[in-house]
Every structure is written in C-alpha cells, then in structure tokens.
Amino acid sequence: MITAHLLVFVTVAEKKNFSRAAEALSLTQPAISQQIQSLEDYYSTKLFERTSKRVELTRAGELLLPYAKEILNLSAVAKGALDDLVGKVTGKLTIGATFTIGEYILPLVLAQYTRTYPDVEVSVLIANTEEIGEKALNHSIDIGLVEGRLVHRNLTLTPLMEDEMVLFAPADHPLVGQSVTADVLSQERYILREPGSGTRMIAEEVLAELGVHPTKVFSMGSTQSIKEAVEAGMGLAILSKWCIRKELQYGTLAQLSPAGFRFPRPLSVLVRSGHFQTKAVEEFAALVRAFPAAYNAS
Template identity: 35%
Template sequence: MNLKHLRYFVTVAELGSFTAAAEQLHLAQPAVSMAIQKLERSLSVQLFHRHERQISLTDEGNELLILAKRILMSADEATLAMKELSGLQRGEVRIGIPGMLGSYYFPPILMAFRHQHPALQLSVIEAGTRKLQQMLINGEIDIGVIVEDTPSIELDTLPFLREQMMVVMASDHPLATKTSIDIDDLSEEELVLFKEGYFHREVIDKLLLQHGIKPHIGFETNLIPLIKQIVKQGFGISTLLEMVIKDEPALIARPFSEPVLLDLCIAWRKNGYLSKANRCFIDFVAAQKTQP
C-alpha cells in the first residue's frame, strides 16, 4: 500500500471531488485519478461511486478512510520522531483552547512562552471542549484544554487550573444584593449562555437538570463581549469565570451557594508522539499552574 496514494485518497474523500483534491495537492487531476485507480486495484475494491458530476464513498471507501487517517497519522509521527533524533524540531505547537480561557487566561502564557522560545511557532484554535477532544483524537491538534470531568480513554491529561464558576449580573440586578446564588434562583431568570459544546454551558446544563429546572435561555452566543453587553443592559444573567469580568464595574459576580469548581487540564493523545516543542509547552504550562 502506497502512503502517497493513501494521502490522495483521504484528500479526495474529504473534499468530495477529484478536481478540488488535485488543486489542493498541486497536481493534475488525471494524476490523482490514476493514483486512486492504482489503490483500488491493489486492494481489489472500489472506493468511490463515480456519478456524472459527483462522487461518494462506497462502504469499503468509508472503512478505508478511517484506517487511512490512522495510518497517515502514525506515519507522520514516525517521521517527526526520526527527525528529532537527528537534531531537528518541528518547531510548532498546535493547541486548541476554549474561547473564555483563550481570551482571558492564556494570552500572557502564550506570549511568555513565545518570548522564551522565539523559534517556535504557535498555532491556536478556538473551539468547545467536545470539539477539541475530537480534534485531539483525530490528530488535528497536538494539545487541547479540556475540563477534567469530561475525559477520554484516548487522551492523557495534566491538571493546571482550578476556577470557580460565577453567576454574573448587572450591578443593579436584584440578585446582586445576595452574597451567593442558589441554583433555584436561576429558574426565574433569563439566561445568556454559550452554545452547546462549551465547558461552562455543559456545567450549567447539568446543574439545572439535576435540580429539575428548565432554563429560560434568552440568548446563545460564544461572543464574550456580547454576553457582557447583554448582561450590562439587564436583558439576562450569565455564568462565567471570575477572570472574565475583572475591571468591569457595571457587572457583579456572585458564587453559587454550593461552589461550582472547574478543574481544567492540558490534554494530548495517549500513546501519540509529542514533539519536543509540544513537550516544552506542556512543561511550561505545568510550571504556571494554579494549585487547587
């Protein structure tokens, strides 16, 4: 089985077009078609249904796509490991971070790391915890930030931060007079929440479900500045990490009566190869971690 042909196959399958795959691979379209035909002959299967203007994977093609991605990921890791043994480094850290932490916790860490290691390239992707877990497993990113209570047997984790979830409201909101907020207090309030798939949305959904509360969600958005503006104008309350509203006098943060603590972790693929750059970044974050 030819690795180059497998790469062509994965590209065609993901783009759904021989022409688009050829453009991305910087090859002539007939060359890509011939490579796929050779791969089909070597495996004695048909990988694509070829229609007049479109293609689709056969059952065999769908099965090979899963296996091909694993094979290519392992091949890339083996190549990287051998290069590093000969003194070369990839020099890139691909990290996925949820938006709240990416905006308010990680900027000084990323800048300090870059200052210490100016030759290394940082590639930061913003996504929710669930999406980041899947991207790690698929090899789309090297490192991700997830919540410890949503682990995967396919990932290794390192706790680095414990933060308290706070109820956030306008300074003149009736709940602002309380020193802490009962979960039942949320039952009558219009809520401004992140979309599903983000860690703090999952925490709130779980809390409300445990108490049999059906939430009144007025706004769903991943834009933190928009969340803060909506809350400031009194159109709802939200739940955020306390770090988000520092230097925001128009907003008040109150803890839950039963504190809601989040243990955040750096995660990477179990048994996957970590480059020197990635190991260096994990060690750097571990050195900064906040003790519970």
Template identity: 40%
Template structure:
C-alpha cells in the same frame, strides 16, 4: 512528507464539506475539488457521493479513510523522530480548547511553546468541553484543554490552573457591586451557556450544593459563547456566571459589575486531557509538560476572586 492529495481527502472527509475543507487548507474550493478528482482518477473509484445536496463518503472512501489517517500519523512520527535526533521538536500538533481557555489563555500558551519550539506547527479546534473531549477521542486533536469535569473514563485529565467564576450584572442593576444571598438568585433571570458547556455544569453544581434547585431558577436565553453571554448581560437580558478571565474588559469599561453571592463556591480547575493510558509522548507530550509547568506564569492577569 505526506501525500498532499491524501491531506485534502482527510480534510473533506472530516468536514464532509468542500468549502470548509478549502478554508482549513487555505485553498480555493476548485483547488480542493481538483485534488479529490485527481485522487479518484488515480484510484479509479469515487471517494465521495455528492448527490442529494450533501457530501458523504462512498464505500471506497470509507475504506481509504483509516489508511489516510494512519499515513498522516506515520508522517508526523517520522518528523518528530528526525527532530529528536537534533534535540528539538518538529511537526504538527492539533490542540482542542474549550471556549474560555481558547480565547483568553491558549494564545499565550501557544506563543510560549512556539518560542521554545519554533519548528512546530499548531492547529486549534474550539468548542465546549463535551465537544473537545469527543474530538480527542475521535483523534481530531492530540490534547484538549477543558474547563469542566471530564465525566468520562476513557480520558486522562491533569489540572494545570485554578479558575474562579464570578457573577456579573449590568452596571445599572440593583445588585451591581452588592452582596446577595443564594436564595435571591431565584428572583433573577439567569442567562447561561449551552448544555455540554463545562462552565454551565460548574455553575449548576455549585448552586445545587448551596441549596438552590435548578428547577427553581428563571433560566433565560442560552448562548454558545462566553462573548454572547456577556453581550446579553450588557443588554439587560439577565445576570450570568462567567470565568474571571472573561470579564476583565467589561469591568474595566464599567459596562458590567460584579455581584457577590454568599455561600456559593465557584472554584474550578482548568485541565489538559489526553487519551487514557501511558504518559503522552512526542509533540503531545511536550505540549502537555509545557502547560503543566508554565501555564501559571504565562496567564494574563485575571479579575475577581482569586485574581493574582
């Protein structure tokens, strides 16, 4: 239903990179270039400036971009309206997910949703909580599943599942399988997620509430993924706090052990975020309702405190 050249244009405008746009669209880079050249020839203007080793939108490209986005939105609305006449959902939905949710929960949620809505096409964008909220407000995604407080007023946040974070250490660590006081953490090296991570914000707040100032911690390396964090702990670079969902395999294999920390409450809620305002409609609304109603049933078995 949508002009394909405009779809290619939007992808290049989003990434400002022809290779990344080609990967998103499952095309070759020359095919992307060909589509952009054809669109530029049709409009008799240059849409991208490729000088200086970087890609930027020209003034003509900037002028076209909002119209291309609006046309894409209209095409999706038309598809959804037609599908609604037959009692079903159809169209494309783009979901943002912070990393723990994206890796451990989202695949099952999507599988369950698509089983009930086979004519829906779902795309996923991943990143930390802050990045996913920015993607939501930039209309790159229609809904965002996040694992930290939203910390902004322009989004609506609905909790859909409780999570608990656990402290893990290498199997040979002196604290492995033991209980320690919160003050003991000041003597350890703590490896953490990057700034902007919902997980990091939760941990820092919990430790502060337990009386341990962040400035007194020996913070080691930071990682932009939970898997990197767990690998660092396995390598003996420190201890870490991670979601109970993330550490199931390592605990089963015995490469990591839990450390119980007295006086530290690390419960949090996984949430689904939409743009502030009325209830979401269309595919975003359908997915929103599905997550709130079905997430608990579809989640895999977790480990640690709060496991089912």
C-alpha cells in the same frame, strides 16, 4: 513517494471530488488524476468509481482507506521523532479546547508558543469536554484543554489550574458591595445560556448551591451576548471569572459575593494514555503547565 500518493488518495476520498481535492492540496486536477492512476497501477486495482458529479470509493478503496490514514499518521510520527532527535520543533500541532479555555486562555498561550516555535503548524478545535475526549481517542487532536469532568481508561487528565464560576451584575447595581441572601437573589432576573448548554447546566448548579430559585430567566446563545445584556442592566449572570476578567478590570461589571460562597472547578490537560508525543506537543504541554504561574506573576 508512496505517502504523497496516499495523501492524495485520502483527500479525494474525503472530498469526493477531484477538483476540491486539488484545491485543498494546491495541486492541479491533472496531477491529482495522475497520482490516483499511479496508485491504482501500484495496487493493481481500481480505487474510485468516477461519475460526472463525484467520485465514490470502490470496495478496494474502502479497504485501503483506513490503512492509508494509519500510514500517513505513522509517517508524521516518524518525522516528529527524527526532528526530536536533532532538537527541531516542527510539524503539526492540533489542540482541542473547551469554550472558556479556547476563547479566553488558549490565545494567551498560543501567542507565546507560536513566537517560540514558528515552524509548527497549529490548528485549534473548539468543542465541549465530551467531544474533545472523543477527538483525542480517535487521534483527531494531539492534546486537549478541558473544563469539565471526564473519565475514560484511555485518557489521562492532569489538573492545570483552578477556575471559578462567579455571580456578577452591572457595576452600578444596588446589590454590588452588599451582603446578599438567597431570598434577595431569587427576586432578580437572570441571563443564562440556552437550555442544553454546558455553561447553562453549571450556572444552574451554582444557583442551586446558593439556594436561589429565580422566577425570571432570559436565555442567550453566547457568552458575549450575556455580558452585554448584563452591562445593559437586564439582569444578573453566572460565568467563568476568565470570561469577565477584562470587564471586572475596567469596572463595567462587578462580582457579587454571597457570604462564604465559592464555586471552583478544575481546568485540565487531556492526552491519550501511553501515546507517543512529538516534541511540538511536549513543548506546548510544558508551556501550558507553566502558564498559571506566569500569568499570576504578570
């Protein structure tokens, strides 16, 4: 089939190497060469310039590449539509998720989804909200789960559930259970993500809203390292409540509660506006929407 040949063509174009393309497609190198030759015969033009180290697209190959990708995408969509017609849930599902959702919420949803629909090939991309939006727009993902603000006329964001940023300390910290003020909190050390991190920016927003102006701040490159540093007594931190739910449950960390303060933020489902959704995507979206109620009931 022409689509099989086009898949080989796109893979070689992306890998720039016949051996790596053969490995990616679980084919032999002679089979790859034969399919490229057949495609060049079909189009009556040379598609690659071959050297001893790599292959490069010719002008004709560069022209064909976007069409080949679109044909492969339409073929996948057509198969999904026919599967939907007969009630099958198969195919591929590519999910984009921001860090908190991807690391602490998505695994809970996917555990149920993959049990229910074992024939769906699932892949996950973890990135920040803007990158997830870009991936949705360029068709690199089917659906996104984001925790940030994003506005684009070709994207639809639907609120999923409310998250909350919390200030926390080691369980034996003297401020636990106390009524804390901005002046008292300003004297504490804080452990935040590295400058430029979205989580760092949100934590700084929380501190500003609290009226806290810390003079001692440590920077760390991951959520896990922050939690362990707080448990070790290095200072206080601010993260999503999802990130520390197990530690709160087991009593190794404790939430501090300045009087009357909350910092909620929405978690949302993101899709391309007006884009056809396969049954695999629809069923995942339905499961995600049902997750808050199912989780709270458990």
